[in-house]
Amino acid sequence: MPEAPFEPRIVAFLCRWCAGAGADLAGTSRIAYPSNAIPIRVNCSGRVEPEWVMEAFRSGADGVLIGGCHPGDCHYVSGNYKTRRRIYLLKKLLGELGIAPERVRLEWVSATEGAKFARVMKEFVVQLKELGPLSVGRDPLSVNRGPSSEHRESVVAERQRETRVGT
Amino acid sequence: MSREPLTVDRNPSAVDRDPSSVNRNPSAVDRRPSSATDHGPRTTDHGFRTTGRGPRIGVFVCHCGKNIATTVDVERVVEALASYPGVAYAARHEYMCSDPGQDIVKKAIKEHRLTGVVVSACSPSMHETTFRNAAEDAGLNPYLVEIANIREWCSWVHNDPVTTDKAIRITRAMVEKVKGNHPLVPVEVDHAVKCLVVGGGISGIQAALDIANAGYEVLLVERSPSIGGRMAQLSETFPTLDCSQCILTPKMVEASRHPRIRLLTYSEVSEVTGYLGNYHVKIRKKPTYVDPDKCNLCGDCVAACPIRVPSEFDQGLSERAAIYIPFPQAVPSSYTLDEVNCLGLNPLRCSECSKVCTVGAINYDMREELIEEDVGAIVLATGYDLYGKEMMGEYGHGTVPDVIEGLEFERILSAGGPTKGEVRRPSDGKVPKEVVFIQCSGSRDPELHKSYCSKICCMYTAKHALLYRHNVHDGTAYVFYIDIRAGGKEYEEFVVRAMEDERILYLRGKVAKVFRDGDKVMVWGVDTLTGKRIEVAADLVVLAQAMVPSAGTEELARKLHIACGGEGFLKEAHPKLRPLEALTAGIFLAGAAHGPKDIPEAVAQGSGAAAKAIAILAAPTLTHSPEMAEVDEDLCSGCAVCVPQCPYSAITPGDVAHVNELLCEGCGTCVAACPSGAMRMKNQTDAQVKRMIQVALDVEPVEVGRA
Ligand SMILES: Cc1cc2nc3c(=O)[nH]c(=O)nc-3n(C[C@H](O)[C@H](O)[C@H](O)COP(=O)(O)OP(=O)(O)OC[C@H]3O[C@@H](n4cnc5c(N)ncnc54)[C@H](O)[C@@H]3O)c2cc1C
Ligand code: SF4
Ligand code: SF4
Numbered sequence: 030m031p032e033a034p035f036e037p038r039i040v041a042f043l044c045r046w047c048a049g050a051g052a053d054l055a056g057t058s059r060i061a062y063p064s065n066a067i068p069i070r071v072n073c074s075g076r077v078e079p080e081w082v083m084e085a086f087r088s089g090a091d092g093v094l095i096g097g098c099h100p101g102d103c104h105y106v107s108g109n110y111k112t113r114r115r116i117y118l119l120k121k122l123l124g125e126l127g128i129a130p131e132r133v134r135l136e137w138v139s140a141t142e143g144a145k146f147a148r149v150m151k152e153f154v155v156q157l158k159e160l161g162p163l164s165v166g167r168d169p170l171s172v173n174r175g176p177s178s179e180h181r182e183s184v185v186a187e188r189q190r191e192t193r194v195g196t
Numbered sequence: 197m198s199r200e201p202l203t204v205d206r207n208p209s210a211v212d213r214d215p216s217s218v219n220r221n222p223s224a225v226d227r228r229p230s231s232a233t234d235h236g237p238r239t240t241d242h243g244f245r246t247t248g249r250g251p252r253i254g255v256f257v258c259h260c261g262k263n264i265a266t267t268v269d270v271e272r273v274v275e276a277l278a279s280y281p282g283v284a285y286a287a288r289h290e291y292m293c294s295d296p297g298q299d300i301v302k303k304a305i306k307e308h309r310l311t312g313v314v315v316s317a318c319s320p321s322m323h324e325t326t327f328r329n330a331a332e333d334a335g336l337n338p339y340l341v342e343i344a345n346i347r348e349w350c351s352w353v354h355n356d357p358v359t360t361d362k363a364i365r366i367t368r369a370m371v372e373k374v375k376g377n378h379p380l381v382p383v384e385v386d387h388a389v390k391c392l393v394v395g396g397g398i399s400g401i402q403a404a405l406d407i408a409n410a411g412y413e414v415l416l417v418e419r420s421p422s423i424g425g426r427m428a429q430l431s432e433t434f435p436t437l438d439c440s441q442c443i444l445t446p447k448m449v450e451a452s453r454h455p456r457i458r459l460l461t462y463s464e465v466s467e468v469t470g471y472l473g474n475y476h477v478k479i480r481k482k483p484t485y486v487d488p489d490k491c492n493l494c495g496d497c498v499a500a501c502p503i504r505v506p507s508e509f510d511q512g513l514s515e516r517a518a519i520y521i522p523f524p525q526a527v528p529s530s531y532t533l534d535e536v537n538c539l540g541l542n543p544l545r546c547s548e549c550s551k552v553c554t555v556g557a558i559n560y561d562m563r564e565e566l567i568e569e570d571v572g573a574i575v576l577a578t579g580y581d582l583y584g585k586e587m588m589g590e591y592g593h594g595t596v597p598d599v600i601e602g603l604e605f606e607r608i609l610s611a612g613g614p615t616k617g618e619v620r621r622p623s624d625g626k627v628p629k630e631v632v633f634i635q636c637s638g639s640r641d642p643e644l645h646k647s648y649c650s651k652i653c654c655m656y657t658a659k660h661a662l663l664y665r666h667n668v669h670d671g672t673a674y675v676f677y678i679d680i681r682a683g684g685k686e687y688e689e690f691v692v693r694a695m696e697d698e699r700i701l702y703l704r705g706k707v708a709k710v711f712r713d714g715d716k717v718m719v720w721g722v723d724t725l726t727g728k729r730i731e732v733a734a735d736l737v738v739l740a741q742a743m744v745p746s747a748g749t750e751e752l753a754r755k756l757h758i759a760c761g762g763e764g765f766l767k768e769a770h771p772k773l774r775p776l777e778a779l780t781a782g783i784f785l786a787g788a789a790h791g792p793k794d795i796p797e798a799v800a801q802g803s804g805a806a807a808k809a810i811a812i813l814a815a816p817t818l819t820h821s822p823e824m825a826e827v828d829e830d831l832c833s834g835c836a837v838c839v840p841q842c843p844y845s846a847i848t849p850g851d852v853a854h855v856n857e858l859l860c861e862g863c864g865t866c867v868a869a870c871p872s873g874a875m876r877m878k879n880q881t882d883a884q885v886k887r888m889i890q891v892a893l894d895v896e897p898v899e900v901g902r903a
């Protein structure tokens with residue numbers, strides 16, 4: 030059986046006010062784009078944690094898209110500026126880890142830019158196809174996951190138990 | 197397709213099926229026995245049922261008629277979700293948002309003791325509230341309900357073999373989110389009972405009057421020296437031809453005399469902070485250097501002033517002094533000293549006006565005032581400008597004498613205008629015998645100018661041509677048009693009247709060139725109906741220029757964090773269903789600032805926006821979403837990294853950080869920054885999102901297992 034062509038898997042974090050609304054508009058306007066990305070809505074691109082991007086790569090994503098409002102237009106004033114800085118640093122780190130920084134894409138899409146959203150999606154898929162699949166096996170991330178949020182939660186549970194015993 | 201819901205219940209126990217066991221009282225405790233080890237179901241303070249056992253999520257997939265079902269195999273989605281861990285019930289319906297659809301949700305919540313609901317349907321901006329309310333009716337906390345967007349984000353934009361797969365992944369990810377959601381209760385917030393209206397054109401005046409008449413205080417901010425807006429400049433108004441000033445001035449006076457309207461003219465909004473119900477606004481009121489209480493409108497200062505500049509009100513067709521009143525009926529009725537054109541106030545270089553003012557109204561020491569107010573809602577009615585004729589290369593870049601814009605012609609037609617209402621052309625004051633009106637000048641021309649239709653130009657051009665013929669009985673009027681759009685009450689009749697009764701020559705076609713030839717303006721065009729080339733040696737050409745948002749609209753939108761559409765007009769939350777609202781709660785749009793509009797529409801929108809604002813002002817308290825940040829005090833190290841992240845200064849540092857729940861808007865920026873994972877987003881924790889990511893990317897192909 031011939032191998033199926035490589036279809037990159039993408040997670041897209043979209044802010045509710047701009048990129049998410051832009052994606053809504055792409056839908057209302059029926060502007061087609063490839064179905065590779067699973068979108069996750071956040072209030073603001075500033076909510077997106079670099080750790081989520083790592084989690085996505087760890088879980089098998091070939092690319093991560095972060096969509097926010099244009100600079101100056103963030104519904105929460107300045108969240109997107111913070112995102113920009115964080116993603117810039119994250120990309121540097123990704124380079125060090127041997128993951129092509131282009132696998133993370135930060136895009137500003139306004140609520141009126143449905144066509145732009147579709148275009149970004151198309152471009153990103155093409156770009157990721159060129160990069161090829163992200164090989165998780167060789168991925169340093171799979172070795173050291175660092176303290177997970179599950180771990181943190183168990184610590185809290187532990188502490189709470191301790192306090193209860195004490196009283 | 198059957199309208200009956202298809203339901204897949206994985207483990208329908210006898211208890212679940214027994215209607216008598218259905219808990220019909222949402223506030224009552226669910227007493228059915230649960231497994232021996234857990235804490236058993238309990239009620240929260242607010243009467244919503246929670247359960248100590250594993251999650252029991254209900255998934256409701258909508259066909260949306262054909263909107264989803266054409267590209268997504270809804271039945272497969274239901275089956276795939278029914279077999280998904282934690283899902284206790286899955287169903288589909290043609291229209292989940294319909295009453296029968298909502299009933300399915302409500303019934304399932306009760307019968308299957310659901311601990312969470314995922315509705316796979318259209319964008320959450322459409323029906324999140326619908327389903328959250330439905331769940332609340334059935335006794336489930338609304339914050340345990342989430343929408344998986346499989347329409348805008350899936351069925352409408354894809355049509356390939358994996359579209360259904362994507363819908364399943366989106367839904368499963370949402371199930372994971374809901375598993376981690378907690379019941380929440382909205383925060384109650386007090387609010388200001390004042391409203392800010394920006395822009396004192398007819399739309400803003402109407403909004404201000406309606407709000408004030410309903411019993412609430414209004415701040416009406418207008419940046420020019422008088423309220424009235426463009427309507428004050430118009431001569432007579434289509435289709436009834438009543439005098440614009442005569443119907444406008446009573447409203448202006450009413451607004452100025454209203455005990456609950458504070459008029460702030462010559463003022464601009466400089467800063468807006470806060471949120472729905474509690475906006476804090478800063479307004480700069482420029483000094484007019486004239487005390488309106490003393491000024492008796494004698495006009496002696498004008499004669500004394502050595503300066504003459506083009507009058508804005510007369511569209512540059514007449515001149516005004518540096519101290520002036522824009523038009524005689526201006527409100528407030530007082531002169532204004534325009535310091536930009538004055539010879540100089542600091543140091544004082546002229547002071548002629550003050551010397552002649554017998555009542556001592558002129559005060560050179562007046563300073564800019566900064567006014568700060570708290571308002572509950574904001575109406576934006578900043579109106580329009582004309583797309584300048586200097587943009588029209590094909591019509592001579594605005595340099596050809598006697599090629600004028602619509603508003604200039606309005607001034608020429610006005611009794612109070614530069615020619616006292618007689619139609620005379622600007623260059624030499626002659627009465628023009630041949631006048632060419634060009635419609636769609638700058639509109640409907642995506643290549644060179646604006647792509648949209650300015651909507652009112654067909655109407656005012658018919659009015660202009662008709663009024664011209666009333667003025668100059670032996671004159672000839674030509675109108676070049678692409679097509680006539682007269683969709684309004686009695687509009688078509690009005691245009692027909694102009695065409696037939698007034699014998700105005702309507703020529704279908706575009707004008708290719710306009711240029712000066714001697715004392716004539718040559719107009720070259722083509723009549724596309726006959727295919728003939730037309731050349732008119734005109735005395736005057738009137739361009740029906742496109743309407744554009746007034747200067748500064750974008751800047752104002754930025755201050756308010758609301759969006760402008762591609763052409764710069766203020767953007768509404770939904771083009772059909774929420775045309776008066778900005779996406780940001782508590783901010784409303786009215787008049788031509790939102791798009792080209794005529795007076796009746798601008799007034800209707802002003803009243804509509806007022807009604808929306810009143811709904812906020814009249815509410816005893818407002819509720820604030822509880823989906824916001826909270827600090828886990830066990831984990832917080834007090835490092836205060838989060839503090840400067842917050843755009844609303846909602847976090848107070850200390851041994852442990854503290855989030856002010858009235859101020860937090862839930863952006864989550866602090867959460868992403870906290871190095872200890874102590875700052876959490878309620879119902880969108882890290883753990884929840886990571887599970888969503890994992891499920892969204894689940895390597896296993898999404899397969900359907902029947903129970
Ligand atoms: C040539 C011509 C003829 C027309 N004839 C007719 C007609 O016969 N019948 C008809 O129904 N309609 C007619 N119209 C349309 C009519 O002018 C508009 O529908 C109407 O004026 C819109 O009112 P508005 O209040 O929305 O805006 P505007 O009248 O533009 O008022 C906006 C106000 O807001 C102020 N403002 C702007 N920005 C700010 C800011 N940042 N801060 C504070 N204040 C600000 C402005 O100074 C202005 O006073 C005509 C239009 C043109 C161009
Ligand atoms: S950043 Fe995190 S640990 Fe530091 S003060 Fe804020 S909540 Fe506490
Ligand atoms: S989520 Fe954090 S940063 Fe955002 S408003 Fe709330 S406290 Fe401020």
Ligand code: FES
Nearest residue numbers: 044073097098103
């Ligand atoms: S709300 Fe869109 S980036 Fe902040």
